[in-house]
Amino acid sequence: MTTRILPAVGDADASRSITTLLSQLPDAEPASPVADSTSLLDLLARLAGESLDELPEVVLVHERIGPVPALELIREVALRFPAVGVILVTSDASPGLYSAAMDSGARGLVGLPLSYEELAQRVQAAAGWSVGVRRHLGQGADVFTGPGGTVVTVSGAKGGVGTTVTAIQLALAARASGHTVALVDLDLQGGDVASYLDVQFRRSIVDLTAIQDISPRVLQDALFSHDSGLGLLLAPGEGERAEEVNDRLVRQIVSALRHRYEIVVIDCGTHMNTANAAAIEMADTALLLTTPDVVTVRATKRMVRLWDRLQIRKAEETVTVVNRHTRNTEIQPALVEKITSTRVARISVPANFKELQAVVDAGRMQDLESKSTVKQALWGLAGELGLVKNATAEKQSRFRQDRGSLGSGRRQGRTK
Incomplete structure (x- = not known):
């Protein structure tokens, strides 16, 4: 042989x-x-x-x-x-x-x-x-043999550009199409995934810091099984504990999640540290969110250059997403692409906070209506990134989810 x-x-x-x-x-x-x-x-x-x-x-x-x-x-x-x-x-x-x-x-x-x-x-x-x-x-044993699940990181060029909403909706879109999905909150000092999804859970990523070998089985004990079908690994409630999470731990966690889930979406927030840098480096797709204004586009360019200098990610390997886009602004996606030297996603997310306000206030981002232009754009972005199985499955799952949300929404709301 x-x-x-x-x-x-x-x-x-x-x-x-x-x-x-x-x-x-x-x-x-x-x-x-x-x-x-x-x-x-x-x-x-x-x-x-x-x-x-x-x-x-x-x-x-x-x-x-x-x-x-x-x-x-x-x-x-x-x-x-x-x-x-x-x-x-x-x-x-x-x-x-x-x-x-x-x-x-x-x-x-x-x-x-x-x-x-x-x-x-x-x-x-x-x-x-x-x-x-x-x-x-x-002989047909039920053992994972593939190259592993797809890892997508979502980072913001600066605060307030919509990283958490984007990460949650991408994860929900992938789950609705039939994928197994984990959503990780690596915005370690100010993560809001739990608040956006109405989660009360005492365990977080810092509970894994004392474990030497993070296997999928060990990791499962730290994950919260959300009723949307997502597996959630949350940021610590105490921001000062963020320093306990290092790049070595994140590499182990991402590897274990990739082994267990088909799609892994990671909210990296806007502040760079060794932990989220490791996640961005390991990601199959690294998204960088910006808004169409001069200050934020400049911040986007600085972030791209920072990633390149630290050998985290090359500009051409980064996908920039334009959030809160309007047709009458002077800064359009083509200009963002030229300034940042990144690939800008074909789908931009429209500016329409009124659609989000009710679910954000209720802490139930999963209840965002299908007719929302923001949701349609973000789920379309999930399709562009290859996170949904097919359009038919997405539509059917979305219909089932919306029907369920109508019933639960009458009792009590939930989202970010």
Whole structure:
């Protein structure tokens, strides 16, 4: 049996050394090395999208891979591609690191400098495990094998541009079309998702800070099951606890959510920190909300440049959404696109706060009427982003939701 091996090595000298040794292994088919964590995950996602059989049996992760640290990368690969055997290549072969690697989902550890016998043994063991998992999956086991759910982050160029309303409506649109959906409030100091959805829930994202390994099962205990069908991971009620949430925790949470839900929508608020920067970096789609006025468009340009300087997101990989759009304003979407060098969404959200005021005051954003032009635009945006299964399913689900809302609305209202 031929074993396909994909090395993920950022260091050029180490890459040559590993590739040379892999080519000497019997029945081995080493692929060209990938130089960073993003390239590795993108390649695995593309292969998994074609077929489970297209994935390599073994992935080698070098200790100096980046930008995602090696152990966190191993954890994400293990969660998203459970049929791939991952091996850590490291100069630290201590029992502590070995234990941490195994906890992250690695199938083995190879010490540096490389030994042919040790490498051959670890690759053979990981490949055998991978083949066994695939044989099990081929028998129809109900195990997740795909590239993972779609992650969308929603950020604001400045305060008050509508990030929370947008995130909630995108999540509701995706859920109404039949997707499983999680909505995360990463506006850690001032998150309002709970208020907009009339939620009284004591647990929040900070309850996960003391847990070393965030598995989907552990994560479920911190999620609130909303009656709209959304799984909610809420911001802490005490804003000062925001500093307890770091980028490492967010990476674990996003990976676990992606493994459990088809769509993950994250409200990142407007203030940049390491936590929401990690989410934006991991997202399949990063939305940046702006309004058609000079001050906010300038703020949008500053945010885009900040993301680029910090290597969080390139301008061309960012989707700008124009909120509170009117036809008679001088600043139109085409101008925003030119100024920010981002891709502006085809659908702009109209300025019509009167439609929102009642549901915002009631704290029941899920009860926003279908005839609302704001809702129509945001659900249309969800379709543009590929978050709804199809138009028919969306219309049918929306009709059912609205009928249910009419009944519950007579008893008591709810939204943001």
